[in-house]
Amino acid sequence: MTKIVVVTSGKGGVGKTTTSAALATGLALRGFKTTVIDFDVGLRNLDLIMGCERRVVYDLVNVINGDANIKQALIKDKKVDNLFILPASQTRDKDALTQEGVEGVFRALREDMQMDYIICDSPAGIEKGALMAAYFADEAVVVTNPEVSSVRDSDRMIGILASKTRHAEEGKGDIPARLLLTRYSPERVEKGEMLSVEDVQEILAIELLGVVPESQAVLNASNAGSPVILDTDSDAGQAYSDAVARFLGDQLPHRFTTVNKKGLFGRLFGG
Amino acid sequence: MTAVVEEKSVIEFKGRMLMMTVLQLRTLDASQLHQEISQRLEDAAQWLQEAPVVIDIHSDLEIDHVNLMPAVDTLRNLGVNLVALARTDRIDIDTASTLGLGTLSLAGGRDVPRRTEPVADTSAQGASQQSERVETMVVEQPVRSGQQVYSRGDMIVLAPVSTGAELMAEGNIHVYSNLRGRALAGVRGDSSARIFCQQLNAELVSIAGHYRVAEDLPDAHRNQPVHLSLQGEAMHFTALK
Numbered sequence: 001m002t003k004i005v006v007v008t009s010g011k012g013g014v015g016k017t018t019t020s021a022a023l024a025t026g027l028a029l030r031g032f033k034t035t036v037i038d039f040d041v042g043l044r045n046l047d048l049i050m051g052c053e054r055r056v057v058y059d060l061v062n063v064i065n066g067d068a069n070i071k072q073a074l075i076k077d078k079k080v081d082n083l084f085i086l087p088a089s090q091t092r093d094k095d096a097l098t099q100e101g102v103e104g105v106f107r108a109l110r111e112d113m114q115m116d117y118i119i120c121d122s123p124a125g126i127e128k129g130a131l132m133a134a135y136f137a138d139e140a141v142v143v144t145n146p147e148v149s150s151v152r153d154s155d156r157m158i159g160i161l162a163s164k165t166r167h168a169e170e171g172k173g174d175i176p177a178r179l180l181l182t183r184y185s186p187e188r189v190e191k192g193e194m195l196s197v198e199d200v201q202e203i204l205a206i207e208l209l210g211v212v213p214e215s216q217a218v219l220n221a222s223n224a225g226s227p228v229i230l231d232t233d234s235d236a237g238q239a240y241s242d243a244v245a246r247f248l249g250d251q252l253p254h255r256f257t258t259v260n261k262k263g264l265f266g267r268l269f270g271g
Numbered sequence: 272m273t274a275v276v277e278e279k280s281v282i283e284f285k286g287r288m289l290m291m292t293v294l295q296l297r298t299l300d301a302s303q304l305h306q307e308i309s310q311r312l313e314d315a316a317q318w319l320q321e322a323p324v325v326i327d328i329h330s331d332l333e334i335d336h337v338n339l340m341p342a343v344d345t346l347r348n349l350g351v352n353l354v355a356l357a358r359t360d361r362i363d364i365d366t367a368s369t370l371g372l373g374t375l376s377l378a379g380g381r382d383v384p385r386r387t388e389p390v391a392d393t394s395a396q397g398a399s400q401q402s403e404r405v406e407t408m409v410v411e412q413p414v415r416s417g418q419q420v421y422s423r424g425d426m427i428v429l430a431p432v433s434t435g436a437e438l439m440a441e442g443n444i445h446v447y448s449n450l451r452g453r454a455l456a457g458v459r460g461d462s463s464a465r466i467f468c469q470q471l472n473a474e475l476v477s478i479a480g481h482y483r484v485a486e487d488l489p490d491a492h493r494n495q496p497v498h499l500s501l502q503g504e505a506m507h508f509t510a511l512k
Contacts, residue, residue: 042417044435053434054485057475066376067288090417090435 002110004118006137008161010153012124014145015182018218019240020121021049021227023141026244028083029229032116035074035084035109039133040123041096044088050077051225052085061089063108064101070108079230084113094129102132126160136166140177141209141247146184146195151203154179158206178209180243185214186259197257210243212236213256288480290458291354292322293377294346297329301341308349322459325375327357334361343370405442414438414452434474440464455482457501466499467511481506 007020017038024036037060038046047053052075058068063086070086077083086105089096109115122133134140140161144154162174181200188194197211217234221227229244231237235256242252298304326343328334346353355373356362367374405424414420414428416435425442428450436452438444443465444456450468457464457479464478471492474485478501489508496511 054474057482057484091419091437 002106002115002118003139004106004120004137005139005141006120006122006134006161007141007143008122008130008134008157009124009143009150010126010130010155010157011145011150014143014150015180015212015218016124016143017046017049017121018222018228019141019143019180019182019212020046020119022229022237022240023244023247024117024119025077025080025083025227025229026241027117027119027247028077028080030244030248031082033082033084033114034117034119035086035113035115036119036121037086037105038088038121039097039129040121041088041129042090042093043123044090046121047075047085047087048225049222049227050085051079052077052087053225056087059087059089060105061092061096063105064096064098070105070112074113079226084115094123094127094132097128097132099132099135103136106136126156130157131160131164134161134165137161137175138167140175141180142177142204142206143180143182144200144204146181146189146197146200148195151195151200155204158204176207178207178247179204180209180212182212183214184211184256186257190259197254208254209246210239211254211257212239212243288455288458288477288482289323289460291375292324293327293357294324294351295327295329296332296342299328299332299334299338299342301345304342304345305349308346308351312349321352323352323354325355325357325377326353326372327377328359328362330359339366339370343372407442408440416452443467453477462501464501467497469496469511470494471497471508476506478506 007016007023009016020036024034028034036046036050038044039060041061047056055075058073060073062068063070063073074084074086077085106118109118120133120137123129142154142158144150158177161177162168165175167173167175179201181197185194189196197208201208213235215234215236217231217236218228221231228234228237229240232241239256242255245252296304326346343353353372355375356367356370357377358374362374364374407425407427408420408422410420410426410428411430413430414432414436416433419437419439420426422440422442424440426438426440426444428438428446429448431449432438432446432452434451437455438452439455439458441457441459441461444454444467446454446468449470449472451472451474453475454466454468454473455477456466460479462479466476466478471488472494473488476483476499478499481501481504483506492508492510498509498511500507500509
């Protein structure tokens with residue numbers, strides 16, 4: 001049964017594309033046939049983060065318009081088996097997206113390509129592109145920075161997810177939405193400069209999927225065109241790996257949420 | 272389990288991106304069509320007779336199986352290169368095949384900015400042949416990501432072309448700067464079209480529909496001054512000194 005997951009936030013620049021790339025890669029590594037789709041028509045960047053920008057011929061809008069079929073447009077990832085990317089168009093804009101068109105793409109991925117998971121990398125905002133990415137979703141991952149404007153925008157998005165999805169319109173209620181808190185810095189939280197996990201959860205009141213620490217590994221990953229989850233030594237990579245496990249039902253304690261306090265031995269001997 | 276016999280395939284499917292002309296009919300009256308089109312053919316014979324044409328029946332017109340035939344025959348007899356009927360809720364594959372035509376959905380089409388059809392110079396009555404020369408488009412500003420530029424002739428770009436930008440020309444493309452976007456030359460099928468650039472970093476290059484993506488560009492020519500041409504079906508890269 002194919003599952004469609006939307007990665008959304010409301011606020012821009014919080015880590016949706018980084019998360020979509022990591023989540024899709026993590027699922028593929030665990031053997032699920034996964035496609036990640038860039039819904040940011042006109043401002044494509046998923047292909048850069050996935051490292052396939054030099055192999056783009058056709059895109060989501062080409063498939064919607066019938067210029068190409070899904071097999072021609074999907075790019076097979078070179079690093080990970082079972083992983084496919086459907087890039088966005090750079091020359092069109094969100095008006096090129098239609099509900100029937102998007103539904104057709106999902107149908108093709110489900111029936112012709114037998115995908116287990118379809119990850120939709122939503123654009124920022126709450127207009128057509130973001131709504132289209134969320135409309136057919138079975139689940140949502142809401143990416144939020146521990147910062148007041150991001151939290152407020154995520155709250156708005158969660159409200160929209162409760163009413164503007166096909167699930168909601170068919171009277172099936174809201175789709176499960178889980179929180180992914182990104183760019184978290186326990187040191188700043190301790191100093192009172194940043195919202196804590198508890199603060200954010202109190203406002204948003206949705207289940208916590210994971211906490212990803214602020215990390216230099218994210219920029220390195222984006223420059224290398226390799227999703228950060230593949231950087232298994234990094235804190236961010238490990239946090240995403242934990243998040244994927246929780247996404248699939250494992251109960252794991254949340255790491256990287258407290259300041260690393262060095263004991264006496266730690267300070268004497270380093271490390 | 273039946274044995275599988277390996278046979279060399281007698282066919283090959285090839286992907287091509289092609290430009291088509293849409294001819295919208297606002298009447299199905301054969302004599303009106305004959306008059307107007309033969310008039311236009313006088314002005315632009317070669318272009319109109321070679322351009323592959325998709326017929327789009329205007330939504331205000333009443334269609335039945337009977338009245339489409341005379342219109343289509345008229346166009347055929349005038350030498351218009353008919354390929355297909357535009358697929359709508361009133362026109363399907365069966366309707367088209369009785370007329371000897373295929374069908375195409377226009378939904379994918381991108382409007383291509385085109386100059387008005389070549390008009391005969393009425394002052395010089397002696398000139399019977401329409402000159403084939405189409406102006407070269409010269410672009411002096413950087414072509415930004417998401418922008419598309421189309422030329423009916425050659426195109427010359429004097430500034431960088433960003434990733435995500437698209438250059439399309441029926442003729443040749445010259446980029447006297449860094450080409451990072453897409454360049455499609457000979458888009459109407461001219462396989463003699465060429466692409467020239469000072470720094471080859473293109474996302475995709477294409478000549479008359481034969482394309483190569485960035486990954487498949489020869490390493491020796493990356494970021495170098497290069498001249499691309501089509502020899503048969505193969506793309507040739509020549510270093511420019």
